[in-house]
Structures are given as structure tokens and as C-alpha cells.
Amino acid sequence: MEKMFKSVDGAITELTEQEVYQILEKRQIALEKIEQDKIAYEQKIATEQANKQSALNKLKALGLNDAEIKAIIGN
Structure with a gap:
């Protein structure tokens, strides 16, 4: 597994295995x-x-043609 690090108060430390799994779980x-x-x-x-x-x-079933439908809905 790739090593992961964290910064705490300016100090960089390696994450524990548990912390890495928690991060991976949250990511998943x-x-x-x-x-x-x-x-x-x-x-x-x-x-x-x-x-x-x-x-x-349904509009076509009511007898409206494409031009009439377009006039109603604007498309």
C-alpha cells in the first residue's frame, strides 16, 4: 500500500494503517x-x-398537428 502522510501543527507524520483505511473507506x-x-x-x-x-x-391524439403543438409549447 502507498504511504500516506498528514500534517499536524506543521509536522508531517505517516498515517497509521487504520487512518489510511478510514480515508479509503470515506473515499469509497x-x-x-x-x-x-x-x-x-x-x-x-x-x-x-x-x-x-x-x-x-396526447396532443396529437386530440388532433393537433406539429405546427399547432409548436405554437402552444414554443418548441
Whole structure:
């Protein structure tokens, strides 16, 4: 394992094995949280796109054409 150091009151000391494992554990937890947040964001975007497409399909089912839909929603 790579040696890790800390600075305490200006003195540099080597981290204990326990401190290294704690840091690595916290880093792993942070990486997992980032991955979960990324997945949640991607799911949110996919849901929003699906909802938009569903709304467009419903408007078309009511008989509106693309130009009319564009006039309503501005896209």
C-alpha cells in the first residue's frame, strides 16, 4: 500500500494503517454517492423526456398537428 502522510501543527507524520483505511473507506463511500447521484440524475432526465413525449402524443391524439403543438409549447 502507498504511504500516506498528514500534517499536524506543521509536522508531517505517516498515517497509521487504520487512518489510511478510514480515508479509503470515506473515499469509497463518496464515490458510491456520486454514482448514485449520477444514476438518479439520468433517471430524472429520462423521466422528463418520457413525460414530454407522452404529452406530445396526447396532443396529437386530440388532433393537433406539429405546427399547432409548436405554437402552444414554443418548441
